[in-house]
Amino acid sequence: MEKECKTLYINVDQKSYPCAVSFVMDFIGGRWKAVILCHLKNGDKRFGELKKELSFITETTLSIQLRQLERDQLITRTVFGTKPPVKVVYSLSDLGLSFIPLLNHINDWGKTILESKKIL
Structure with a gap:
């Protein structure tokens, strides 16, 4: 082996x-990349939607993490329009989608541990 x-x-x-x-x-x-990916697995989101769902993350941190996820090709950033206010939408790339089964296993494992500790 x-x-x-x-x-x-x-x-x-x-x-x-x-x-x-x-x-x-x-x-x-x-700390936040997997959480962001988890929120994008249910569909495309605008920055404001992500910020609202992830209110515990500062706007600056969210922006940095999104740029890193885009740089690493786990998400795509699509800009609609050319004049402000433009619409920017974040979505999982094919590579990001391939991570979802692993993310689901991590989530299930975390729930199992929390249930065993009587937290959930």
């Missing part, structure tokens, strides 16, 4: 990772 985490480093875009898990955590890690 092959070892999952090897000592050889994986180099991607001038960054070095000890294993694929480390790469993925850098990719979707951070």
